[in-house]
Amino acid sequence: MHDLSVRIGSLVLRNSIIAASGTFGFGQEYADLYDVSQLGAVCSKGLTLHPREGNPCPRLWETPCGLLNSIGLQNPGIDAFLRDELPRMISQGLVTIANVWAETPEDYAEAAERLSSSAVAAVELNVSCPNVSEAMLGQQTEAVARVVRETRKVCRKPLWVKLPPDAPLEVALAAEKEGVDAVCAVNTVRGLAIDIGERRPVFDRIFAGLSGPAIKPIALRVVYELAAALTIPVIGIGGIATWQDVVEFIMAGACAVQVGTAHFIDPLIGPRMIDGLFQYMEREGLSNWEEIRGCAHR
Amino acid sequence: MKNQQVAPGVFLLKAGGRFPAGPGQFYMLRSWDLDPLLSRPMSVFDRTDEGITFLYKVRGRGTDLLSRLLPGDELRLLGPLGNGWKQEGKRIALIGGGLGIAPLLYTAKVFNGVEIYLGFQGSPFLLEEFERVTNRVYVSSESGEGGRRGLVTEIFSPGGYDACYACGPRAMLATLSRICHGAKVPLFVSLEERMACGVGACLGCTVRMRSGTKRVCRDGPVFPAQEVLWDA
Numbered sequence: 303m304h305d306l307s308v309r310i311g312s313l314v315l316r317n318s319i320i321a322a323s324g325t326f327g328f329g330q331e332y333a334d335l336y337d338v339s340q341l342g343a344v345c346s347k348g349l350t351l352h353p354r355e356g357n358p359c360p361r362l363w364e365t366p367c368g369l370l371n372s373i374g375l376q377n378p379g380i381d382a383f384l385r386d387e388l389p390r391m392i393s394q395g396l397v398t399i400a401n402v403w404a405e406t407p408e409d410y411a412e413a414a415e416r417l418s419s420s421a422v423a424a425v426e427l428n429v430s431c432p433n434v435s436e437a438m439l440g441q442q443t444e445a446v447a448r449v450v451r452e453t454r455k456v457c458r459k460p461l462w463v464k465l466p467p468d469a470p471l472e473v474a475l476a477a478e479k480e481g482v483d484a485v486c487a488v489n490t491v492r493g494l495a496i497d498i499g500e501r502r503p504v505f506d507r508i509f510a511g512l513s514g515p516a517i518k519p520i521a522l523r524v525v526y527e528l529a530a531a532l533t534i535p536v537i538g539i540g541g542i543a544t545w546q547d548v549v550e551f552i553m554a555g556a557c558a559v560q561v562g563t564a565h566f567i568d569p570l571i572g573p574r575m576i577d578g579l580f581q582y583m584e585r586e587g588l589s590n591w592e593e594i595r596g597c598a599h600r
Numbered sequence: 601m602k603n604q605q606v607a608p609g610v611f612l613l614k615a616g617g618r619f620p621a622g623p624g625q626f627y628m629l630r631s632w633d634l635d636p637l638l639s640r641p642m643s644v645f646d647r648t649d650e651g652i653t654f655l656y657k658v659r660g661r662g663t664d665l666l667s668r669l670l671p672g673d674e675l676r677l678l679g680p681l682g683n684g685w686k687q688e689g690k691r692i693a694l695i696g697g698g699l700g701i702a703p704l705l706y707t708a709k710v711f712n713g714v715e716i717y718l719g720f721q722g723s724p725f726l727l728e729e730f731e732r733v734t735n736r737v738y739v740s741s742e743s744g745e746g747g748r749r750g751l752v753t754e755i756f757s758p759g760g761y762d763a764c765y766a767c768g769p770r771a772m773l774a775t776l777s778r779i780c781h782g783a784k785v786p787l788f789v790s791l792e793e794r795m796a797c798g799v800g801a802c803l804g805c806t807v808r809m810r811s812g813t814k815r816v817c818r819d820g821p822v823f824p825a826q827e828v829l830w831d832a
Contacts, residue, residue: 324802324803325801325802326801327800327801327802327803331797331799331800331801331818332799332801334799335799355808355813356803356813357806359794359805359806359807360792360794361794361795361803361804361805361806362795362796362804362805363794364636364637364638365637365795366635366636367634367635367637368637369637369638369805371796371802373802373804373806374768376803376806383810405716514634514637515634515637521616543634552755557663561795565797565801566637566638566639566796566797566798566802567630567634567637567638567639569678569797569799600663
């Protein structure tokens, strides 16, 4: 018996593959291509209290094995999500994680409170979007602690916090102390591209978020460090493009992974990874992931 | 699989197999693993039950790799994608500038009653393909080779058409929008934007329109010209 399921605190997912926020919309586009309920879970596009138009074009820039994006959290707002998107996602059998961004701890709390009585499986606090404000909340220990503390008071759902790649370890430790259920690492790496013809940055907001296989070693290192330091689950994210990458993150100590940019390389990567992981378990004679999780630390 | 150079740096790539498509729709193409990271969006130049053809110019690593494909090589296709264009009315003008001629041939084959305006920078190419569909093909070139010297917007006039369909550089589309608006003839334009997913999930190709934000890959690539904010 090979059990692909994973446990993240109180939440059990049918497998370790979660679609990462911002790369999978609200699941509908990929639902045209395959049965997306095969995935462990789907993280919604980053949600804010009020609708946001996002940043002007260009929003994308390709780099070797990577992708810079500056989308800027274009989304219809939490109320429209609860009204229009979530019911459809639930009816399709998607385990839905609501990814939330706000400017202040109070707004995070208000957003999380509205989601608390909904059908979402968990709330992912995005304190690490590189494309919306100058201040990167996720690098500031006390700021993250306040966000978690305020949302914890009003939200009954499991709370995840999604960290930037350059957050000090203290940030994750503070989030754990304030009662977060899991840590997701890492969000995109802040990067820059310059148009040499125009002699100015490619993006309106100058910096953008780098994703894709180019950042995988960085993400894997961060997950390894977090898994050693925390007792709560770590969800790995960053450049994961193959089932072998997933196994690496599990061996580094991740409970589950999020897959983002890889959907753009191969829209069917989710089911392909699940298939590859099952065959790996069979070949290795594994009955569950706990047999190898974190084994790279030993 | 066959690659054929039709002008300096411009290729026709034909892949065997039965691939569906409507006029103005596109596919995402890749023939490589992780680098370049993304697939390349390309409108359908032509299709039959035996194969599908794409017209492209070598601009960077992706198109360079595509141009080196040989018979027997692997090409991965995702599509058909996008809304494409629907015939509205009986007398139709198709207007293409540069590589913007790409979606017009298959459209001309599917639509009825088309007249075609093609604008080139230098020497025109693939004219005989278009002339096989209709004898009403009007050609301009900036260099004056093989057509009237000037821009395609200078040889086109919307009078007498029920609807016009255009693809090409943004400045060309903006001019056509003004001309057609003045003549009260509907114009549908096919837009280009950098894309990642091609299916509407990543919001990378979102543009602001009069009626709000739209995804070029999913809500487009075809939009009514009056919807587009040309000065944006």
